[in-house]
Amino acid sequence: MSKDLIKEDELKDVVYQPKIEDKKSVSFIWILPLIILGILGWIAYESYMKKGTKITVVFKSAEGLKENVTPLEYKGLQLGKVTKISMHEDLKSVKVNILVDNDVAKYVASESSEFWIKKPTVSLTKVSGLNTLISGYKIELSPKFKTQEEYNQGTFKNYFEGLDSQPNDELDDNGYYISLIANDKSNIEVGTPIFYNKFQIGEITAKEFIFEKVYFTAYIYDKFNYLVNKSSKFVINEALKVKYGASGLNIELGSLYSALVGGVTVVTPDKNEKKISKEEVYVLYGKEDDLKNKEYFTINFADVNGIEEGTPIIYKGIEVGEILEVTLNKNNLNTKAYVYDEYKYLLTKNTKFFVEEPTISLDGVKNLGNIVKGNFISLDFRKGDFSNSFNAINKKDLDKIGNTIKVELLSENLNSISEKSKVYYKNIEIGRVDNYALTPDLKNVKISLLIDDKYKDLINNNSLFYDMSSKLVEMKSLNLNVNYSGIEPLLNGAIGLVANKKDEKLIKNEFKLYSSYKDVERLKRFYNSGFTIEADFDNSFEIKQDMAIVYKNQEIGFVKDIKFDDKKSKVSLFIYSNYKKFITDKSRFFKQGIVNFKASLSGVIFEVDNFSSLIDGSIHLDNSSNVDFANYKIYSNEDEMNNSTNSITIVFDDVEGVQENFSQLTYKGVNVGKVKKISLNENQKVEVQALIYDDYSSFAKEGTVYYLKKPRISLQEIANAGSTVMAVNIGVIKSESLNRQTKFVGLENQPSVEKSQFGTVFKVEDVTASSVNVDAPVYYKNVQIGKVSKIDLSEDGSKVVVDCLIYDKYTKLIRKNSEFYDISGFEMKFSIFSGTKVESNTFTSLLKGGLVVVTPYEYGEIANPKDKFTLVKTLREDWKSISPSIK
Incomplete structure (x- = not known):
């Protein structure tokens, strides 16, 4: 049997046991539908809850509102949204449908609710609602109920009439609010500031128009509550105050802030009064003048122009009242007026009212205010019994009554x-x-x-x-x-x-x-009492009868009579009694001409006497002389009078550039006199007559030196440059002599003297003339201590003598063994081995020349002007190291 058949038979005999497992009674798949069903139910519930409650609000205009965009809000919390906007049945307004969230419907759809449209507010005082510029307008809820209990007892409502503006109920219950009513036309708006002593303490929060009256709600900031109470008065600020008074037009401008935004000012006379309740209404006055108590009366005008309502009543430049009403009758003008209580005493039976009119002339403008505004009423106050009825008079008639x-x-x-x-x-x-x-x-x-x-x-x-x-x-x-x-x-x-x-x-x-x-x-x-004196004059000038006699710009008499003689005339001078004490033995007189005019390149002299002398001239009294005179004399002018006692004569060979009345006598740069006359004498010399202004005796002394200060212009120097186009002046060197002298011989140049008003002169001799010039500086350690005042030959002509003027503060540096070195120009040294060396001290010495004084360490006695010094041409090399401490 084959192997395959055996295996097949074996397989047929194997029996397998079954595996048994327990199974659940319900499958998970059935749970999923339940979850979905729950979610759908929740969504349905949420959809129902969010559907909200519908309300309708009727507004006069739907400007700025948009469907499905415009929200319903309360203090920034969104409560719903506009769903539809439609025309109202009356065709005059619009219906706005709002879907309100269900969770707040209880508070919105209530009889306590009011609705208004919130718009952006931009003003000079505040900025609010700016977010509405982007998102659009909003509808604001304003509930009247403030507690849950009120809402539980309230009724449902879904149809409302919208408000035109924010209601007063929006105000904070704890705030200090005051109700005001305007008694005059006003430009006050919501947001207008409230001031106390020009400091903002609150603002206007609401404005309503009820029964043709304007009502305001004012809010006072908490920390300023004590400043406002029952004694307070409220008045609208006057940004521009215009007053018309006797002094003219007076314009007073407040602060720029007040001028732009206006404002309300609070006046609180008694800080201890109680606070004001919101239910009390206070008057908001249109101007500060309305706060004052007034006494009203009538004035009748028979014939007048320019009187109207608002014409001010002014007394002594102060506005005391105003014309309120004007009624024109057949024969006269009847007016109703008032004066402030403080001026009530002016209303007496003897007081006369009249109209002031503007006066315009070349002298000026009087009553400028009524040129702009019109005539104003003035009054002549006289004490008497009180009266409130008056008949105005013409101002001219007032003079007759007074x-x-x-x-x-x-x-x-x-x-x-x-x-x-x-x-x-x-x-x-x-x-x-x-x-x-x-x-x-x-x-x-x-x-x-x-x-x-x-x-x-x-x-x-x-x-x-x-x-x-x-x-x-x-x-x-x-x-x-x-x-x-x-x-x-x-x-x-x-x-x-x-x-x-x-x-x-x-x-x-x-x-x-x-x-x-x-x-x-x-x-x-x-009519004046007085006495007469006789005076002489030489007929070289004219004197007229009735000429004024003047002393220190005061008329003290006049020319009473003139007795003419061909040689010398006599004048009778009438002196008023009050001025007798001024006529003494030292008195002399001179004629002040109408106009004195002299001109040259040196300048212009233009003199005009006082107004009385502008017609005839006048005779002036002078008491400045120290000399007694045997007779009174009248001189042709002031200079001639002074020349008779304060003049000197200086004789020169030549006075080219010297000019009468313009050449000055100068001492230390100060003008002490002037040249009055230049003439030739019998010896063909030039005589200069000069007038000394003051201290005549100190300049009219023996030994005083007068010399011409002629200009010197060269490459090296410029001196007295003014004299090239102006008059040449005459320099003066004072003398210590006590002897008097009035005639002098003048020098062409400044002389060489041992001692001048500037310092001491030391003479330095040289064999030949150096490059030093007049006015060349003299240095000590590179500090100028003097200058060269003169360069001349010695008497025998063998040497050149240089006069060095050393200033007083430096004379102690000049000792008997001091050495003077010439540093004029520059020095050049040439050597094949050491090269070329050029030395120059200063730019001044390069042009003008100069000297350096070196005093050795072992210095001798202080030098005097009689000591002689020899000029050394080459400056010693060690001169900078020589630095003694000279005391």
Whole structure:
């Protein structure tokens, strides 16, 4: 049997045991549908819950609202969303459907809810709601209920009327809120700041219009609550205050912030009063003036222009009240006015009201304020019983009612006098012209004046009146008369008063009106008591009768009489008694001309005397002389008078460049006199007559040196350059002599002296002239201690003598064994082995030359001007190392 058959039989006999396993009763596959079913149920629940509650709000406009975009919010928390916007049945408004989340529906769909549209707010005071610029407008919820209990008791509501603006209920319950009502037109808006003493303490939070009245809600910041109470008053800020007063137009501008945003100011007179409750309503005044208590009265005007509501009432430049109402009747103008309580005392039966009008002239503008605004009301206050009804008068009539005295003038001609003309005393207004008329014989004009009572003592029997305006310039017989007292008298005419003998009483009331002040001045002089002195003059100039005599710009007399003689004339001078003490034996006189004019390249002299002398000139008194005079004399001018006592004579060979009146005498750079006259004498020398200004005796001494300060111009130096185009001056070197001398011989150049006002002169000798020039510097250790003042030959001509002027502070450095070295130009040394060497001290010494002083360590006694020094050409090599301490 084959092997395959055996294996097959074996296989048929094998029996396998079955494997038994336990199986679960429920399969996992059935759990999955249950999970899905649960998820679907949750989604259905969530969908139902999020479906929300629908409400409808009616607004006047849906501007800025968008479906499925615009949210409903409360304090930043989103409560729902706008789902539909449609037209309302009344066709005047829109319906906005809002889907409110169910979890807050209880609070939204309630009778306590109010809705308003929140828009962006951008102003100068605050910025809010800027996020709405991006996301669009929002609808805000404003609930009235504040507790859960109120909501539980409230009823469901889903239809609402939207508000136009944020309601007051949005305000914080704990805040300090005040209700205000405007009593005037106002530009106050929500956000307007509230100020106390110009510091912000709160703001306007709400504005409502109820029964044609504007109501505001003001919020005061917590830390400033104590500043506002029942005594407080509220007034709108006036950014621009315009006042019209007697002084003109007054414009006051507040801060820029107030000018732009406005504001409300709080005034609290009593800090201890109680706080204000929100239910109380306070008046918001339109201007600060409304806070003041007023007294009301009436004024009737018979004939007036420019009076209207708001016309101010001004007393002594202060606004005391205002015209409130104006009513035009058939015969007059009736007005209702007020004054502040503090000025109530002005309302008396004797008080007169009148209208002030603007006055324009070349002298200026009066009452500028009413040029812009119109006329204003002024008043003349007189004590009396209280009155609240007045009849206004013309201002001109006021002068007649007031305390005045009447004076009448007679004139040949009215000239420029008018009813606007005023009366002046020393340019002060003391009265005015009341009226004028022809006299009964028709030959003269009678002018009536009203003089204020307080000036009545100025009027007496010797009073003189003159026309200030009739003739501006008058020339008669080559005699110029100028009459000028200002622009006002020229335009409106004016009358001047000259008061005399105030102790006399007023008996007459009629005076003559003179045509000019000059006529009055001549009469006035004879009212003065005084005495007469005689004086001589040489006929080289003219003196006129009535010329004023002046001392220190004060008229002390006049020329009373002239006795002419062909050789020497005599003048009678009348001196007023008050000035007798100024006439002494040392007195002398000179004529002050009308105009003194001299000119040259050196300058211009232009002198004009005072106004009285501008017509005729004047005679001036001088008491500056120390010399007694036997007789009084009048000189042609001041210089001639001074020349008679304060002049010297200097004789020169040549005075080229010296000019009369412009060449000065100079001492240490100060002008001490001037050249008055240049002439040739019998020896063909030039005599210069010079005037010494002050301290004459110190310059008129024996030994005083006068020399010409001529210009020096060269490559090396420039000195006295001004004299090349200006007048050449004369230098002075004082003398210590006590002997007096008035005539001197002048030198062409500055002389060589041992001692001058600048220092001490030391003489340095040299065999030949060096490169040193006049004014070349003298150095000590490279510090200039002096200069070369003169270079000349010795008396025998064998040597050159250089005068070295050493300044006073350095003279102690010059010792008897000091050495003077010439450092002028430069020195060149040439050597094949060492090369070329060029040495120069300074640029100045290169051009002008110069000297160096070297004092050895073992220095000798202090040198004196009589010591002689020899100039050394080459500077010793060790000069820099020589440095003694000289005491």
